[in-house]
Amino acid sequence: MSQHKKSQNFLSKLKTNPKKRFSEDSVFRTIVALIACNIFIILGLIIFKITQGSWLSIQTYGINFLWGTTWQPFPSNPNTPPIFGALPLIWGTLITSAIALLLGVPISLGIALALSEFAPKNFNYVISFFVELLAAIPSVIYGLWGILVLIPFLQNDIYPHLQAVLGFLPFFQGTIRGSSVLTGGIVLAIMIIPTVSAISRDVFAAVPNSQREAIIALGATRWEKARIVMSYGRSGVVGAIMLGLGRAVGETMAITMVIGNSFNMFTSLFEPGSTLASIVANEFTEASSPPVYISALMEVGLILFALAIVVNASARLIIWRSTRKIKEVEMF
Amino acid sequence: MRSYSFRKLEDRMMISLAYAALIIALIPLISILVETVGRGLSAISFSLLLEEIPPLGQPGGGIGPAIQGTLIVVALASIMGIPIGVFSGIYLAEFRQSRFASVARFLNDVLTNVPSIALGIFGWTLIVVVIGWSVIAGAIALAIMMIPIVTRTTEEAIKLVPITIREAAIALGVPQWKTTLTVVLSSTKKGIATGILLAVARISGETAPLLLTILGSRFWFSGFTQPTAALPLAIFNFSQSPFRTADLPRAWGASLILIFIVLAINIIVRYITREKYG
Numbered sequence: 001m002s003q004h005k006k007s008q009n010f011l012s013k014l015k016t017n018p019k020k021r022f023s024e025d026s027v028f029r030t031i032v033a034l035i036a037c038n039i040f041i042i043l044g045l046i047i048f049k050i051t052q053g054s055w056l057s058i059q060t061y062g063i064n065f066l067w068g069t070t071w072q073p074f075p076s077n078p079n080t081p082p083i084f085g086a087l088p089l090i091w092g093t094l095i096t097s098a099i100a101l102l103l104g105v106p107i108s109l110g111i112a113l114a115l116s117e118f119a120p121k122n123f124n125y126v127i128s129f130f131v132e133l134l135a136a137i138p139s140v141i142y143g144l145w146g147i148l149v150l151i152p153f154l155q156n157d158i159y160p161h162l163q164a165v166l167g168f169l170p171f172f173q174g175t176i177r178g179s180s181v182l183t184g185g186i187v188l189a190i191m192i193i194p195t196v197s198a199i200s201r202d203v204f205a206a207v208p209n210s211q212r213e214a215i216i217a218l219g220a221t222r223w224e225k226a227r228i229v230m231s232y233g234r235s236g237v238v239g240a241i242m243l244g245l246g247r248a249v250g251e252t253m254a255i256t257m258v259i260g261n262s263f264n265m266f267t268s269l270f271e272p273g274s275t276l277a278s279i280v281a282n283e284f285t286e287a288s289s290p291p292v293y294i295s296a297l298m299e300v301g302l303i304l305f306a307l308a309i310v311v312n313a314s315a316r317l318i319i320w321r322s323t324r325k326i327k328e329v330e331m332f
Numbered sequence: 333m334r335s336y337s338f339r340k341l342e343d344r345m346m347i348s349l350a351y352a353a354l355i356i357a358l359i360p361l362i363s364i365l366v367e368t369v370g371r372g373l374s375a376i377s378f379s380l381l382l383e384e385i386p387p388l389g390q391p392g393g394g395i396g397p398a399i400q401g402t403l404i405v406v407a408l409a410s411i412m413g414i415p416i417g418v419f420s421g422i423y424l425a426e427f428r429q430s431r432f433a434s435v436a437r438f439l440n441d442v443l444t445n446v447p448s449i450a451l452g453i454f455g456w457t458l459i460v461v462v463i464g465w466s467v468i469a470g471a472i473a474l475a476i477m478m479i480p481i482v483t484r485t486t487e488e489a490i491k492l493v494p495i496t497i498r499e500a501a502i503a504l505g506v507p508q509w510k511t512t513l514t515v516v517l518s519s520t521k522k523g524i525a526t527g528i529l530l531a532v533a534r535i536s537g538e539t540a541p542l543l544l545t546i547l548g549s550r551f552w553f554s555g556f557t558q559p560t561a562a563l564p565l566a567i568f569n570f571s572q573s574p575f576r577t578a579d580l581p582r583a584w585g586a587s588l589i590l591i592f593i594v595l596a597i598n599i600i601v602r603y604i605t606r607e608k609y610g
Contacts, residue, residue, distance in 0.1 A: 028509030036423035049457040110353025138537025140564045221343035250447030252540040301453040312445035
């Protein structure tokens with residue numbers, strides 16, 4: 001009885017006059033829509049403020065900023081103006097990201113296949129948790145671990161052998177340094193594995209079972225089944241890789257701590273370098289004067305922002321289109 | 333047609349390679365956890381937790397202000413970020429058919445992927461230029477990082493609410509807005525809490541935006557318009573120190589505390605969502 005009364009009470013509180021309802025609903029809708037507008041405002045403001053901040057540099061250096069190879073905030077002759085060019089930074093970002101993809105993608109695909117095709121389900125649950133933890137560890141801790149654990153190991157136990165075997169290639173020549181472009185790429189590879197493997201696993205899981213059943217009925221082995229699954233989810237995997245690339249391009253702290261932070265057009269991967277993100281993290285707080293210095297760093301930030309947006313937006317588009325295709329096939 | 337024994341061998345080999353990939357990926361995770369716990373535990377003491385940060389290279393002191401600073405900045409960012417994120421998520425889920433919502437959803441994804449250092453630059457141009465390095469600037473940068481994550485997870489959580497629950501409420505004569513705010517939200521509060529927790533875990537370890545906004549400091553919190561210390565910044569500064577014997581133990585101690593916070597949140601999330609995965 002009291003239960004009944006309670007629910008009656010609750011209902012009478014919830015009910016309103018039906019005439020009022022329509023206007024109340026539209027007020028509610030307007031309010032949440034206004035709050036949702038924050039997305040547009042924030043993104044617009046970010047683009048506006050960073051462009052505004054880099055305007056001085058854009059005006060001074062123009063398009064040459066993109067392929068200049070000199071970075072001299074304080075020229076030795078005080079009468080010459082400072083010079084900024086970002087090509088070595090773009091080069092550093094591209095090469096470290098390429099290393100990250102080269103090492104990280106095969107491992108990620110292996111993980112995704114193991115989890116979606118080969119491993120038993122309860123094992124899955126535990127392993128997915130550990131791979132997610134890899135994504136949860138803060139980037140600055142990757143950096144600290146990189147400096148104190150990974151670099152000594154790579155420098156003493158891996159790089160000399162690598163040079164002995166592949167030393168005929170220009171990328172593996174010269175003095176071996178721990179804080180180098182290669183180390184940066186390796187740390188990035190570790191950091192993109194959770195992203196790429198989790199999304200590829202979801203893509204593989206979305207492949208309809210009829211595909212698997214069909215190939216098994218033809219007498220395929222588990223690996224041949226996995227190949228069918230991979231080719232079915234091909235475009236989704238491309239999207240996952242692009243998202244990993246987006247993460248690698250934007251990653252800041254870990255790479256700042258291990259890449260060595262020198263401004264040069266490196267050819268050997270054992271040389272130190274810089275990326276778009278690392279130079280901003282490294283120099284921004286000390287760049288109080290001249291004003292064009294801060295502006296140049298902001299333009300670097302703007303290039304990074306544009307690069308990350310293009311990579312991520314195309315990744316989303318590819319993933320969206322591939323999952324839509326799979327859904328359409330499922331309907332028939 | 334290749335021979336059966338070759339195909340069998342290939343099958344075994346590729347499956348072993350897939351498991352090998354799994355093991356290779358777990359090595360860094362285990363190494364990071366073992367090193368942080370091993371080297372961090374020996375550094376942790378009451379004085380480390382409670383005392384001010386000494387200048388680089390000096391013995392004694394602790395990382396008290398960094399712990400305090402992280403708590404304050406993250407709390408302030410959450411106060412700003414959570415309500416905005418949750419209500420935006422409600423909009424995207426409840427009015428998902430509108431064109432505005434689908435554009436907003438796409439831009440929200442874009443916002444999730446803005447590099448954190450770019451958010452730092454943004455915080456700098458927006459706040460630091462006006463009032464100087466400050467807690468507020470850091471909190472705003474972190475809130476902007478948090479909003480798209482909370483929006484997305486709230487939207488996903490609300491979409492999972494069965495239509496029958498909604499229909500039941502509407503059939504009883506409850507207006508739509510009350511249905512959303514009471515029936516729908518309360519039936520999916522676990523999902524929303526999960527999203528909020530993950531966002532908090534993510535921003536507590538974030539360094540790059542703080543570097544350009546709260547700057548870091550050695551002293552206790554002294555006001556919202558002043559620079560402050562934070563755990564990730566302290567780890568970064570200690571790691572760059574030339575005086576390794578004095579500063580590295582502090583870096584590991586700070587890492588252990590930070591990793592403890594982040595992992596605890598992730599394990600709580602797993603515990604909350606365990607039924608979903610069985």
